Amino acid sequence: MDMKQMQDKCEEVSSLLKHFSHPQRLLILCYLSDGEKQVTDIHEAVGLSQSQTSQFLKRMQSEGLLGLRREKNFSFYYIINPAVLKLLKSMQKIFCQ
Amino acid sequence: MDMKQMQDKCEEVSSLLKHFSHPQRLLILCYLSDGEKQVTDIHEAVGLSQSQTSQFLKRMQSEGLLGLRREKNFSFYYIINPAVLKLLKSMQKIFCQ
């Protein structure tokens, strides 16, 4: 892999990792790593305001990390990007044992 | 692992991952993943200004990701945090094959 390819990869990967570099945002991802959750549960679990939680979720969805399923008047968010899931798992191995 | 522990972990890990969430900063880490390098080599390899490269390196050193060895009038930086190295390797598996 040459420098140019590495540059491109780093561009791509770093923009994904932005979402991992904020404590509650990372916590949201960890919280979602065992399945979909609705917004109120998420914001209560991680201790962010409803507004900010909704903003973060929307951004992570629009950038391809999360998927959204609506049911009744609930929004269920879930991790849709398999690389995110893999990364969370390997981070758990590295940092949580 | 309960929510409080996860919160603390996420605090810790996210502050480390901040350095991964900027394209050239991640590239620096990748570049260093095969051994120590001197500042000029780094800034030429990643295409950052000398000043910014030096600033980033210093910050990553002060936050425990990098080590520094001086020889003659060169500064050699290297990855000193084993978790960073592990993470880079697993990221390479996930994103680069």
Place this chain on the structure above:
DNA sequence: TCATAATATTATAAAAATGTAATATTGTAA
């Protein structure tokens, strides 16, 4: 249909990160 719960949006303030230019420091070789 009305009130409410759940979520989203908007605007904006505050804080942090990034980029840049100019200058300083320091060791080395001539």
Place this chain on the structure above:
DNA sequence: TTACAATATTACATTTTTATAATATTATGA
């Protein structure tokens, strides 16, 4: 001892993130 190369520092402008408050939307059950 001087000039230069290598690195570091400083100050500051710009951009991006984060936080907060207020309001809007929308579906649902009473």
